[in-house]
Amino acid sequence: MTELLIRGARKAYGATLALRRGDFDLKGGEVHVLIGSNGSGKSTLCKIVAGSVKPDAGEVVLNGAPVTIAGPQASRALGIGIFYQELSLAARRTVAENILLPELPATGGLFVNRRELDERAARYIAEFADVAGDGFSADTPVLNLRADQRQLVEIMKALASEAPILIFDEPTSALDRAQVDRFFEILKRLKGEGRAIVFISHRMDEIFAIGDRVTVIRDGETVATSNIAETDPSTVIRQMVGDQGELVAAAAAPAAAxxxxxxxxxxxxxxxxxxxxxxxxxxxxxxxxxxxxxxxxxxxxxxxxxxxxxxxxxxxxxxxxxxxxxxxxxxxxxxxxxxxxxxxxxxxxxxxxxxxxxxxxxxxxxxxxxxxxxxxxxxxxxxxxxxxxxxxxxxxxxxxxxxxxxxxxxxxxxxxxxxxxxxxxxxxxxxxxxxxxxxxxxxxxxxxxxxxxxxxxxxxxxxxxxxxxxxxxxxxxxxxxxxxxxxxxxxxxxxxxxxx
Missing domain, CATH: 3.40.50.300 (P-loop containing nucleotide triphosphate hydrolases)
Known part of the structure; x- marks a missing residue:
């Protein structure tokens, strides 16, 4: 059954048309890759689902029923979790606090329940413990972390939502290969549990390593959806470029002297x-x-x-x-x-x-x-x-x-x-x-x-x-x-x- 369906989504910012016609469907138990040039509209499409952007037109259908997503809190209530490309962490709070920031466990409605906070955060920290690097712990302030470590915290924050639908917008851009491999192991496990996952990346090897289907957005419009097993990188790139001509081929580097x-x-x-x-x-x-x-x-x-x-x-x-x-x-x-x-x-x-x-x-x-x-x-x-x-x-x-x-x-x-x-x-x-x-x-x-x-x-x-x-x-x-x-x-x- 289709978990999430978007039809004819449109969004303009003044004279700038960020999304002309966004169509997308996401099924449980799959990693669906969304790809397109910067400015193509893919992040806008995801933000519509996350409730941080209100579409000017179009329809969002969740589990067969049309829904209106009034904001990020409403999106979370509908079972949607998102990793943002531009990190949304609180720099002066600890790793553990950031992981559970949307819903900090409280005592008496006023104070943070530190024991519950640490226990719940420890589960997600443990997933990446051996690849996070030195200086990474539950009580480390985020401002003291490297870029790759901050990105891991943002991933943990999305995972901690335990949402049936997860959206990851460029989650691996600052990660090293060992960190990416661990993250992909987790995604495969979540897919096996029936979670529906949207994955945005510009790295072609990652797309073909983790994806089940790929949807290409060009100039604000959905232009193609394919099974990963039935396409190849050159086809995906041609769909992204369209009639703009061939990409400049990377020249073989000359012998250095x-x-x-x-x-x-x-x-x-x-x-x-x-x-x-x-x-x-x-x-x-x-x-x-x-x-x-x-x-x-x-x-x-x-x-x-x-x-x-x-x-x-x-x-x-x-x-x-x-x-x-x-x-x-x-x-x-x-x-x-x-x-x-x-x-x-x-x-x-x-x-x-x-x-x-x-x-x-x-x-x-x-x-x-x-x-x-x-x-x-x-x-x-x-x-x-x-x-x-x-x-x-x-x-x-x-x-x-x-x-x-x-x-x-x-x-x-x-x-x-x-x-x-x-x-x-x-x-x-x-x-x-x-x-x-x-x-x-x-x-x-x-x-x-x-x-x-x-x-x-x-x-x-x-x-x-x-x-x-x-x-x-x-x-x-x-x-x-x-x-x-x-x-x-x-x-x-x-x-x-x-x-x-």
């Missing part, structure tokens, strides 16, 4: 919190990849090089000269750029116009006080077009854009005044396939023009397709370097897991 080119960045025995004895060189025109399981020191090294974190050992030279960034502002002045995949924390200034979000680095590097808006728009136009950024006007607030287009704004701000070294910290996390294709086409172009690029990606396929060399991290150290024909999925997995 850093010894024949001018060295842009050299790092010798760098050490700090989360990493030790890190040494490498990046030549101008080279893309150096950081691989390995998530949270093995890759991001910490990049943030230290950008002055956003400290290092207490080793040395760095930039274009042959000693370099140590005391702060991000210092790094910017030296021509070093940093792009984080956590755009909500390190990227966009929500509520402010696109123009203000794309030009702050230009102000810093050139020490500009006052400037005409028209001149700024001219400066921003080239980078925005190079990344194929979609927006109505540059004066619109950045939160009017999809996640993928917000990330393009974050990247474009560094291209008005070209840096010498570009540090990319999992830059495609949570963005769609088309946006990824646009981004990597530009990255290869920037390398060809002589920029030195360091790319950390939690997606192995991105590294294998775009990096000239790959340094595999494990437990804060580089365990192997992969060059040329060594850059295979097997070698990458072997190096990442052998010491883990």
């Amino acid at each position: 850093p010894g024949e080119a001018r060295i842009a960045l050299q790092v010798d025995r760098l050490g700090g919190q989360g990493f030790t004895e890190i040494s490498f060189r990046v030549a101008r025109g080279e893309i150096l990849g950081f691989g390995g399981l998530h949270g093995q020191g890759q991001s910490s090294v990049l943030r230290a090089l950008f002055g956003a974190a400290s290092h207490d050992a080793g040395s760095v030279t930039l274009d042959g000269k000693p370099y140590k960034a005391a702060s991000p502002r210092d790094a910017i002045a030296h021509g070093v750029a940093y792009v984080s995949g956590d755009r909500s924390r390190d990227g966009v200034v929500q509520g402010r116009p696109i123009l203000e979000n794309v030009t702050p680095i230009h102000f810093l590097r050139n020490r500009i006080g006052l400037v005409r808006p028209s001149a700024l728009k001219d400066k921003a136009d080239g980078p925005l077009k190079a990344l194929k950024t979609k927006f109505q006007t540059i004066d619109h607030p950045i939160n009017s854009l999809s996640g993928g287009n917000q990330q393009k704004i974050v990247i474009a701000r560094w291209l008005i005044d070209r840096p010498d070294v570009l540090l990319l910290d999992d830059p495609t996390k949570g963005i769609d396939l088309q946006a990824k294709s646009d981004l990597f086409a530009l990255i290869r172009q920037l390398a060809a023009e002589g920029m030195g690029i360091v790319l950390y990606s939690s997606e192995d396929a991105e590294l294998l397709a775009n990096a000239d060399r790959i340094l595999v991290f494990n437990s804060g150290s580089v365990t192997r370097e992969l060059r040329g024909d060594e850059r295979t999925r097997y070698n990458l997995y072997h190096a990442a897991y052998e010491a883990a």
Whole structure:
């Protein structure tokens, strides 16, 4: 029997049509994948079911009966639980409190029943105990957790709802492979219990590993639903792209020859919190990849090089000269750029116009006080077009854009005044396939023009397709370097897991 049926759902925000015609059906005992480009309408469809968005038209049918979902509380009462792509945790509350936040057990109606809270939360914490990593416990405040650990808490929070219908919107974007594997084990168990699960992901390998059916949404409309066993990745991608033409194919990375080119960045025995004895060189025109399981020191090294974190050992030279960034502002002045995949924390200034979000680095590097808006728009136009950024006007607030287009704004701000070294910290996390294709086409172009690029990606396929060399991290150290024909999925997995 169909658990959930959505017919003709429509939602507009002013002149922006977020969802034109959303059709979707979900059955008990299945994982139904929902896929589409950022801004295609899939998250809006899920938010309609979760009660956080009210549709302008359409019908929601639950267990054969039409329902009106008045809000999140009504959705929970109907047996629907959701994991949000943008985390909805209370930073100063503990892990246990966040897991049960929607319904904290109370004593006398006033005070939290700590014993019941701990007992109930412990069940969900135990599911991930051996993959959550150091510093993760029931009484740890969420603000002290890493990004992957915060995401695990959000997953536990959704599981704790014990809802018959569960919606997971990009739940694995910050997780490492061991964490993803554990999560998938749990999903398979829940499916066996008859739960109905919606799973949104941009990772094609995950979709085909966990899904039973897949529904594709394009430009606000449902365009296809298929059994996973009867389709393939190329078909799904063609359905996503439609008549927009073929995606730019990921070019095979050229053989790197850093010894024949001018060295842009050299790092010798760098050490700090989360990493030790890190040494490498990046030549101008080279893309150096950081691989390995998530949270093995890759991001910490990049943030230290950008002055956003400290290092207490080793040395760095930039274009042959000693370099140590005391702060991000210092790094910017030296021509070093940093792009984080956590755009909500390190990227966009929500509520402010696109123009203000794309030009702050230009102000810093050139020490500009006052400037005409028209001149700024001219400066921003080239980078925005190079990344194929979609927006109505540059004066619109950045939160009017999809996640993928917000990330393009974050990247474009560094291209008005070209840096010498570009540090990319999992830059495609949570963005769609088309946006990824646009981004990597530009990255290869920037390398060809002589920029030195360091790319950390939690997606192995991105590294294998775009990096000239790959340094595999494990437990804060580089365990192997992969060059040329060594850059295979097997070698990458072997190096990442052998010491883990």
